Amino acid sequence: MADILDILDIEQPATEISRDSIIHGDKNKKKYVTAKAVKRPEGMHREVFALLYNDNKELPPLLPTDTGKAYKQTKARLGMRKVRKWVWAPFTNPARKDNAVFHHWKRASDEAKEYPFAQFNKQVSIPSYSESEYNQYLKSEDWSQAETDHLMDLCQRFDLRFIVIHDRWDRAAFRDRSVEDLKERYYNICSILSKVKTNPWSNTVTMVNGEKRVYHYDAEHERKRKEQLRRLFDRTQEQIDEEQMLLAELKKIEARKRERERKTQDLQKLISRADSGTITPSTPTNHNTEPPGTPSSMAANMRRHDRKLHKKKITTQQRPMRAVENVTVEWSGIKFPEARGTGVWLRSQRMKLPPGVGQRKTKAIEQELRLMNIDIAPTPTEPICKHFNELRSDLALSIDLKNALASCEFELQALRHQYEALNPGKTLTIPASICNTSVDSDSKPVGEIIDVVGSPGAMNTTI
């Protein structure tokens, strides 16, 4: 009723204020009679059109304003119920051993339960040993018991953060030790104790197929790695420049060498040809510029041709009424660059996503990795690097394909609706072969349905 009055612009009798009118009040009042929609000229982008014509035919403001109705809309949801009471109540925290009582605010209606944050009280389990166990198994020439005790104490206090432990090491009482020394001793103790003690108490022991596996700490390797790392970090700018300069020089020398070899070969050829007496008019420059028939340029040509064909195919499919947006997957996979020639580098550098990969794609890939329960920054060993990069490249492709598929489907549905609108009473049955639901049952790979420029395989081999 109110709507009709509104449309006919007849003054409404003032309604009494109710809860509903507070919340939805302005929705009822504001009804704009929308002008006849102006048709969008052919070829004009929707966004541009929207700038010129909006629903109530107002010109867009030239200056940014904040007088729009945006701030007037009531967002407040006024509850009519009574508020719940809060009280300043004492609580004990089971994560504390001393039963200290603190006070905090809580709802009076909430029943007393365990302090919720106590669940975050996690502790690392550190092995312990008795005096006799120490004397029997753990004696070391290098370490006294007092020093070992100190180490285990620090391990407990700092939850095995060895860099912090090293920092807080009691240098007055014991001699200075490197992080690797500390780790070596700790893991050594762990492995000895896990052998002699039966219960698997520590996180350094894992059970694989019912067999005890003890974490082995390779101190020598770690020391070497740390030393290399330190040297890499401690390089001065001059040293880096010098190294780069030397590498550039090396390249130049190699190039010159190749040039010389080429020239001798040419000479040799000329000599042999001169010997046989058949001198062709071909000049030696031929070797530099590839003749048009060489395989690589041919491939490039074919690619170009391919792409043209592909474009044409899509344009001919266009319906007269509605411009079907071209769905092409232009880019697929990720091409990880070769490490640039800066001399020494860390292998983790190889796992960096190239700058061409946008923020959104990076996020999407990370999300996928998380779904698969894969660390987003794994330890970069040689095989992990390779596989991890391949995996992410494939993921990027799969994300692209999914997006392309979604937009194709959208187009398909839109076309169907359009068809049905133009031919009332008819329904368009989409052949099963191009319908998404059938793809699962069909064993047809997605690559055959959607054109992908450049196949993923090609990308991966270049890594």
Add this chain to the structure above:
Amino acid sequence: MSGPNGMLYGGDEIGALVFDPGHHSLRVGYAQEDTPKADIPAVVGVGPATHIPNSEEKVPDGNITQTGSKTGSELRHYIDVTELHVPRPGMEVQTYMKDGQVDNWDLFEKMLDYCYSKVIRSPSEHHPVLFTEAVWATRPVREKLAELIFEKYQAPAFFLVKNAVLVAFANGKSTALVIDAGATQTSAVPVIDGYALVSAAARSALGGDHLVAQAKLMLNAAHIQMLPIYSIQSKEVIRERERARYTLKSLPAGLTQSWQQYMLKRQYEDFCHCIAQVSESAYDERTAASVPGVHYEFPGGYHQDFGPERFKLTETLFESSLAAPHLACAAAAACDADARPALWAGVVCGGGGACVTGWAERVARDLAARAPSSHRLKSHAAASLAERRFAAWIGGSILASIGSFQQMWISSQEYDEGGKGHLERKCP
């Protein structure tokens, strides 16, 4: 703290207080608030309690802590600007801080009394107390503080955190290379997983006070007199660079040297805050001259534009080998190689010294030139100056109101049982 869907949010407020004692000021307030309730100069005026010098001054209210009865021979302690910045004969200004730590405990107690009675206005037995401390804080000082809080103030719980760690927390990081520029010290401290690496910390005495001393030299050389503001009765409006015309107030006799110096230092500080700016790269006369000047009026009425001097003034903070970027490099180099990439990726600046216009940008720039090129460098400083200045306090405010932190406090029960021994173990 817990949402409708059983989600557990991070905060749980238990009415804790956060104290951040510094050389320049003491910051105090309730945890979970975003700025301290009070920022009190870290000095105490000590003078005879006998007289009321001039008519404007009200009868002393509670701002003055009284020792003993109101007999003339007793000393009174004047705390916070409204009491301290009044000329009183015989009032000496003393500081309780030394080398980043509390040194004069009697004075510091007066300060805490004042905080509880005038700022917090609530009995100390109700509030757990979190104190910040310098990275190099010594054991006796820490134990003395715990003793004071538990035995005199009867606080239910106590905790000590290194201020570098809190600066990192305030900037949302648990691993960071923290550059803290205070009044008397500038320090660079690596923080790993919320633990400060004490042995790798580097510090120098090149702080805000150094800048003030430089400003004094600069004004002396330019023959500009900084008249004490409390001595001016009235002044006339004059044109730029004209001789000042003012009339002097009659002051009570017997103003102490320490008080006068303290007041002048506040004025030089104000001058620095207004005009000092750090140039983007090493000082260069021409680029500095191209920046528009800043106008400053002195208490006597003299006023003028300051141009390139503004940049020259701050350059002393960056020229020496003890400048902040050098400290940061030294601190990072003293760390284990495995920790360095994370540190360089999170350089965080905080403290009052970082509020000088352009300071953080210059540090970032100098670091980019000095840091090893194999690291990804990212420097960070809070955008708002208050957040920069109070970074350590804000970090404390955040920490003390986190639910899972509530198990870390040293409670008074623990203190009674284990005494001070707990301190080293529980507050790393």
